[in-house]
Amino acid sequence: xxxxxxxxxxxxxxxxxxxxxxxxxxxxxxxxxxxxxxxxxxxxxxxxxxxxxxxxxxxxxxxxxxxxxxxxxxxxxxxxxxxxxxxxxxxxxxxxxxxxxxxxxxxxxxxxxxxxxxxxxxxxxxxxxxxxxxxxxxxxxxxxxxxxxxxxxxxxxxxxxxxxxxxxxxxxxxxxxxxxxxxxxxxxxxxxxxxxxxxxxxxxxxxxxxxxxxxxxxxxxxxxxxxxxxxxxxxxxxxxxxxxxxxxxxxxxxxxxxxxxxxxxxxxxxxxxxxxxxxxxxxxxxxxxxxxxxxxxxxxxxxxxxxxxxxxxxxxxxxxxxxxxxxxxxxxxxxxxxxxxxxxx
Amino acid sequence: xxxxxxxxxxxxxxxxxxxxxxxxxxxxxxxxxxxxxxxxxxxxxxxxxxxxxxxxxxxxxxxxxxxxxxxxxxxxxxxxxxxxxxxxxxxxxxxxxxxxxxxxxxxxxxxxxxxxxxxxxxxxxxxxxxxxxxxxxxxxxxxxxxxxxxxxxxxxxxxxxxxxxxx
Numbered sequence: 001x002x003x004x005x006x007x008x009x010x011x012x013x014x015x016x017x018x019x020x021x022x023x024x025x026x027x028x029x030x031x032x033x034x035x036x037x038x039x040x041x042x043x044x045x046x047x048x049x050x051x052x053x054x055x056x057x058x059x060x061x062x063x064x065x066x067x068x069x070x071x072x073x074x075x076x077x078x079x080x081x082x083x084x085x086x087x088x089x090x091x092x093x094x095x096x097x098x099x100x101x102x103x104x105x106x107x108x109x110x111x112x113x114x115x116x117x118x119x120x121x122x123x124x125x126x127x128x129x130x131x132x133x134x135x136x137x138x139x140x141x142x143x144x145x146x147x148x149x150x151x152x153x154x155x156x157x158x159x160x161x162x163x164x165x166x167x168x169x170x171x172x173x174x175x176x177x178x179x180x181x182x183x184x185x186x187x188x189x190x191x192x193x194x195x196x197x198x199x200x201x202x203x204x205x206x207x208x209x210x211x212x213x214x215x216x217x218x219x220x221x222x223x224x225x226x227x228x229x230x231x232x233x234x235x236x237x238x239x240x241x242x243x244x245x246x247x248x249x250x251x252x253x254x255x256x257x258x259x260x261x262x263x264x265x266x267x268x269x270x271x272x273x274x275x276x277x278x279x280x281x282x283x284x285x286x287x288x289x290x291x292x293x294x295x296x297x298x299x300x301x302x303x304x305x306x307x308x309x310x311x312x313x314x315x316x317x318x319x320x321x322x323x324x325x326x327x328x329x330x331x332x333x334x335x336x337x338x339x340x341x342x343x344x345x
Numbered sequence: 346x347x348x349x350x351x352x353x354x355x356x357x358x359x360x361x362x363x364x365x366x367x368x369x370x371x372x373x374x375x376x377x378x379x380x381x382x383x384x385x386x387x388x389x390x391x392x393x394x395x396x397x398x399x400x401x402x403x404x405x406x407x408x409x410x411x412x413x414x415x416x417x418x419x420x421x422x423x424x425x426x427x428x429x430x431x432x433x434x435x436x437x438x439x440x441x442x443x444x445x446x447x448x449x450x451x452x453x454x455x456x457x458x459x460x461x462x463x464x465x466x467x468x469x470x471x472x473x474x475x476x477x478x479x480x481x482x483x484x485x486x487x488x489x490x491x492x493x494x495x496x497x498x499x500x501x502x503x504x505x506x507x508x509x510x511x512x
Contacts, residue, residue, distance in 0.1 A: 079376065120475060123403040130411025134383075137415070141376070141422045149422070160415065180475060 083139025140232035155222030166209035168328035186266035256297035
């Protein structure tokens with residue numbers, strides 16, 4: 001056996017670290033969401049469990065674990081359980097290709113703070129995003145309930161529609177950077193300017209599409225309680241419901257990390273290379289900068305949710321197909337023309 | 346005799362691929378069949394990655410597991426197919442299927458038995474990497490590539506026209 005055990009150990013530690021951080025951030029996003037909502041609606045919000053209600057997510061999690069688990073008699077039991085599990089797994093998978101920081105040097109080993117720097121990172125994200133539909137569709141169908149099925153069909157067609165515009169906006173970014181590796185895109189921004197300056201329209205399209213991909217307001221048609229009694233997770237109870245809700249927050253976290261990395265410089269921050277600090281310290285500061293950017297995006301997600309009402313379903317589809325996709329195509333054409341002009345002059 | 350990590354991964358992937366492929370044809374529930382097919386696609390993508398064809402692997406996942414299978418699932422779920430309402434097939438149809446399938450297996454075996462397959466060393470070929478693939482597609486094979494893109498475009502236009510005729 002010739003296996004590099006140090007390499008495997010390093011990756012296992014990294015994967016567990018990223019998973020734990022994703023879960024903790026998602027957990028505290030629920031607290032953040034309630035606090036932001038309460039500030040926007042001029043209320044106090046959760047304040048009973050711990051200081052400023054900081055223990056509230058733990059209490060919620062405990063409550064979900066101890067609630068009675070109900071699996072409807074007429075449902076397909078295996079698929080009913082598979083649905084939320086898939087939603088959770090797919091939500092966690094994207095974090096593998098996001099560069100969480102530069103390299104750390106510990107005892108002579110340099111450790112890259114990225115689980116996998118594959119040269120097709122962006123395509124990998126497309127792949128995982130396109131799999132996100134399964135959890136919702138299987139759960140909705142296996143519940144054997146009309147409302148669940150309707151909501152899951154809505155969610156699936158919404159995700160499929162907005163995936164196209166999202167892909168087209170990313171293609172413009174790819175043409176500009178000339179690489180599919182997210183790490184390289186971040187490194188280019190470290191030395192040049194942030195991509196949002198060169199791709200403002202592409203960024204706006206990506207932002208809107210990621211709202212739709214996460215099923216967040218104003219695109220939360222699949223959870224429209226006024227018409228669908230709650231959405232695709234209508235029949236779910238206990239922690240299986242918790243998984244669906246939790247997957248949404250992990251998706252938000254990952255989308256925020258992705259937008260920060262692709263358009264806002266990722267772990268790089270201004271004057272990063274001219275501070276003259278030790279490389280390890282710069283790496284840690286860079287990771288902190290990435291998390292500050294992520295928190296700003298998370299706040300934006302919540303701010304929009306408590307400010308803008310939900311679309312009607314036909315408006316949502318019209319926005320996706322008639323405005324987002326043509327805009328993304330135009331953005332791609334203009335970017336292509338500029339890239340071509342630059343390469344010949 | 347020791348096994349390398351690659352051989353272990355290859356073995357595990359192949360076993361899962363064969364089991365899930367059998368699951369596609371043996372399961373009674375069409376939704377389970379679709380799920381088994383998706384698992385098969387994933388294991389095949391794993392084989393592509395072991396041959397260093399990462400682009401092919403990811404495109405395989407995006408196109409088959411992410412798009413085509415979602416449509417399959419949509420159709421099967423909305424039609425709510427199950428064993429009770431499925432029409433019983435006649436016996437002679439089953440025999441005909443078994444005989445023709447067996448004949449195909451024989452032909453494939455006969456053709457591949459003598460075939461000279463040059464083994465690809467895993468990890469040594471870089472043709473599957475995206476930059477090499479792009480250069481090959483746009484230099485050596487640019488005409489077939491563009492022709493196939495026109496084919497796709499016409500198929501898309503055709504689908505839109507068929508969809509519009511209803512209203």
